[in-house]
Amino acid sequence: MQNNVGVLCKLAVHNKKIIMTVRQSSDMAKFKQCLKEAKHIVVLSGAGISAESGIPTFRGAGGYWRKYEASSLATPGAFKNSPSLVWEFYHYRREVAAKAQPNAGHIAIANYELRNCKDKTVTVITQNVDGLHARAGTQNLIELHGNLYKTRCTKCKEVLINNDSPICEALANRGAPDSKIVGSDIPVKSLPHCKKCDGLLRPHIVWFGESLEPTVLQKAGEVMEDCDVCLVVGTSSVVYPAAMFAPQAAARGAVVAEFNIEPTPATTSFHYYFQGPCGSTLPEALSD
Ligand code: BJW
Ligand code: ZN
Numbered sequence: 001m002q003n004n005v006g007v008l009c010k011l012a013v014h015n016k017k018i019i020m021t022v023r024q025s026s027d028m029a030k031f032k033q034c035l036k037e038a039k040h041i042v043v044l045s046g047a048g049i050s051a052e053s054g055i056p057t058f059r060g061a062g063g064y065w066r067k068y069e070a071s072s073l074a075t076p077g078a079f080k081n082s083p084s085l086v087w088e089f090y091h092y093r094r095e096v097a098a099k100a101q102p103n104a105g106h107i108a109i110a111n112y113e114l115r116n117c118k119d120k121t122v123t124v125i126t127q128n129v130d131g132l133h134a135r136a137g138t139q140n141l142i143e144l145h146g147n148l149y150k151t152r153c154t155k156c157k158e159v160l161i162n163n164d165s166p167i168c169e170a171l172a173n174r175g176a177p178d179s180k181i182v183g184s185d186i187p188v189k190s191l192p193h194c195k196k197c198d199g200l201l202r203p204h205i206v207w208f209g210e211s212l213e214p215t216v217l218q219k220a221g222e223v224m225e226d227c228d229v230c231l232v233v234g235t236s237s238v239v240y241p242a243a244m245f246a247p248q249a250a251a252r253g254a255v256v257a258e259f260n261i262e263p264t265p266a267t268t269s270f271h272y273y274f275q276g277p278c279g280s281t282l283p284e285a286l287s288d
Contacts, residue, residue, distance in 0.1 A: 103279045155200070
């Protein structure tokens with residue numbers, strides 16, 4: 001891997017751009033030294049960390065289910081318009097994620113936390129809803145956008161863990177990603193319902209246009225504010241508020257390293273960039 005790739009590190013905070021005189025680096029040995037000296041470490045992850053577990057990312061070729069862009073179904077409007085279609089989509093994703101296994105990237109992070117928890121804090125802030133960080137053994141975990149295996153009642157708002165497969169009888173053998181399948185016709189009464197108040201259940205996931213849970217957002221803000229090193233892993237850094245976390249940390253002086261197969265709009269804001277599949281780059285970065 002090339003050292004000192006020679007990109008000036010631009011730190012953008014809101015619309016103010018500060019040009020720093022440091023050069024972006026891909027010097028793994030130097031980054032590992034920073035990690036050694038750090039006391040508070042945050043890993044901010046996105047869909048790319050689960051790509052090597054076979055879970056499609058949101059943007060790019062894999063980000064379609066049937067003819068729909070995944071992000072067009074992750075909206076309150078899509079659920080209002082067709083709860084049946086949106087439940088098929090989430091049923092499919094629940095089944096895919098349940099069969100997937102945490103990969104070398106998830107495991108490297110979990111093992112790093114386990115080895116270092118006596119003298120450092122290591123927090124994973126994930127945008128992912130697949131549960132793979134927790135299954136790899138990560139303890140200190142903030143799930144910003146919810147979880148595929150939690151439901152929320154649209155009426156009484158109760159949030160419950162639900163690992164049923166299928167989540168209801170009517171969704172058995174549904175959710176195939178085949179682009180020739182048109183529409184979805186499961187009657188609302190046959191979709192998952194609340195055992196307490198009989199309200200329609202929805203996935204406990206933050207859709208576009210919805211606010212993140214205030215307590216979750218506050219906790220994430222606090223650990224980002226405290227961290228001295230941040231690893232930004234497998235995220236396109238285009239979805240807010242998560243997209244601003246790492247550039248803000250870099251702007252106040254934290255060391256930020258990005259791990260991605262390709263550059264993102266945020267890459268030039270960061271001190272280190274490690275290009276490649278994070279199932280390979282993370283085990284190297286987080287080994288002793
Ligand atoms: C690899 C790899 C390998 C592949 N190794 N790397 C400010 C400005 C403009 C807009 C807004 C703003 N503030 C809020 C908004 C609106 C909106 C937003 O951000 N829109 C943008 C798209 C412009 N945000 C919201 O609505 C948020 N709510 C909010 O802020 O409320 C207040 C508010 C509302 C409206 C206006 C203003 C304020 C909520 C966002 C919720 C996001 N929800 C989703 C779907 C739910 C989860 C689900 O169903 O699974 O979350 S969207 C989707 O994107 C999902 C993801 O968590 C999220 C981020 O995607 P991610 O993880 O980065 O994945 P990809 O696919 O984009 O990237 C994968 C990356 O991996 C790529 O870079 C690859 O190269 C890389 N990769 N293989 C390493 N092996
Ligand atoms: Zn209810």
